[in-house]
Amino acid sequence: MTMPTTASPAHALADVAASESTLRRFLHGLPGVDAVGLEARAAALGTRSIKTTAKAFAIDLAISMVDLTTLEGADTPGKVRALGAKAVRPDPTDRTTPATAAVCVYPDMVATAKEAVAGSSVKVASVATAFPAGRAALSVKLADVRDAVAAGADEIDMVIDRGAFLSGDYGKVYDEIVAVREACGTSARLKVIFETGELSTYDNIRRASWLGMLAGADFIKTSTGKVAVNATPANTLLMLEAVRDFRAQTGVQIGVKPAGGIRTTKDAIKFLVLVNETAGEDWLDNHWFRFGASSLLNDLLMQRQKLATGRYSGPDYVTVD
Numbered sequence: 001m002t003m004p005t006t007a008s009p010a011h012a013l014a015d016v017a018a019s020e021s022t023l024r025r026f027l028h029g030l031p032g033v034d035a036v037g038l039e040a041r042a043a044a045l046g047t048r049s050i051k052t053t054a055k056a057f058a059i060d061l062a063i064s065m066v067d068l069t070t071l072e073g074a075d076t077p078g079k080v081r082a083l084g085a086k087a088v089r090p091d092p093t094d095r096t097t098p099a100t101a102a103v104c105v106y107p108d109m110v111a112t113a114k115e116a117v118a119g120s121s122v123k124v125a126s127v128a129t130a131f132p133a134g135r136a137a138l139s140v141k142l143a144d145v146r147d148a149v150a151a152g153a154d155e156i157d158m159v160i161d162r163g164a165f166l167s168g169d170y171g172k173v174y175d176e177i178v179a180v181r182e183a184c185g186t187s188a189r190l191k192v193i194f195e196t197g198e199l200s201t202y203d204n205i206r207r208a209s210w211l212g213m214l215a216g217a218d219f220i221k222t223s224t225g226k227v228a229v230n231a232t233p234a235n236t237l238l239m240l241e242a243v244r245d246f247r248a249q250t251g252v253q254i255g256v257k258p259a260g261g262i263r264t265t266k267d268a269i270k271f272l273v274l275v276n277e278t279a280g281e282d283w284l285d286n287h288w289f290r291f292g293a294s295s296l297l298n299d300l301l302m303q304r305q306k307l308a309t310g311r312y313s314g315p316d317y318v319t320v321d
Contacts (some may be wrong), residue, residue, distance in 0.1 A: 013250055020171040046270040062269070065100075138176060167310040221258075224260065
């Protein structure tokens with residue numbers, strides 16, 4: 001593992017990545033995850049009920065945390081412009097509806113997305129590093145990132161090399177994250193995607209979380225949304241515990257982004273309860289928590305309309321992405 005001289009995070013745990021052996025020792029020295037206990041706590045928190053006024057607040061908060069996403073081979077400039085317009089004004093009939101946090105697109109659509117959200121608070125996020133598989137040379141991955149940043153991306157969502165991680169080559173994964181962090185420069189925040197459904201164990205998810213944070217991630221993200229198992233309450237709870245504990249040890253706050261499979265308002269509120277009860281109120285802000293979603297926003301809008309009018313409008317009253 002070749003350590004760069006400028007990109008290493010300046011915090012209390014920076015020295016654990018001084019070499020491959022110290023990094024491995026640290027990651028394998030993390031406490032083992034009690035899978036039964038983790039899943040039981042996630043399930044218990046998911047049963048919490050909230051009152052109507054709190055639900056209205058939670059819906060608006062969840063809308064403001066959505067990274068409205070289109071990552072399809074058939075994406076067109078017209079589709080991205082429409083998505084940007086929806087991100088800026090999710091419900092054209094109600095100007096009190098908050099904008100989403102971001103739109104997330106492929107690098108070649110960043111410039112189009114930037115034009116679509118110009119003048120608003122909506123950020124443009126771009127997947128990069130040979131998304132979703134991450135199977136490319138580092139030079140190709142970095143070129144992918146630099147192209148997206150040059151086009152105006154505010155955020156980069158990178159994927160780790162899961163093959164290297166599962167082979168125990170933690171140094172390679174660390175170095176790639178550091179290199180991507182450097183390629184982002186000072187203008188783009190970095191979200192590091194683990195693809196938790198491919199990491200097999202909760203212990204691996206905990207190790208990946210700490211590895212990503214040690215290497216300089218601004219956010220840790222569950223998944224690409226392109227595999228069978230994506231964000232779950234349990235794996236998100238585990239990552240929330242990691243960012244909480246990381247801040248306690250280093251003073252550095254890191255965001256969390258569950259992505260894939262979160263489709264309903266009920267689901268979103270469950271995740272917000274996880275955030276509040278695990279990491280705390282400091283993370284209940286779109287600077288520190290996001291939903292990676294394409295269909296979630298429509299359900300949030302329909303539930304918002306129901307609270308406002310007393311009747312359920314149905315899917316015909318929201319735009320189809």
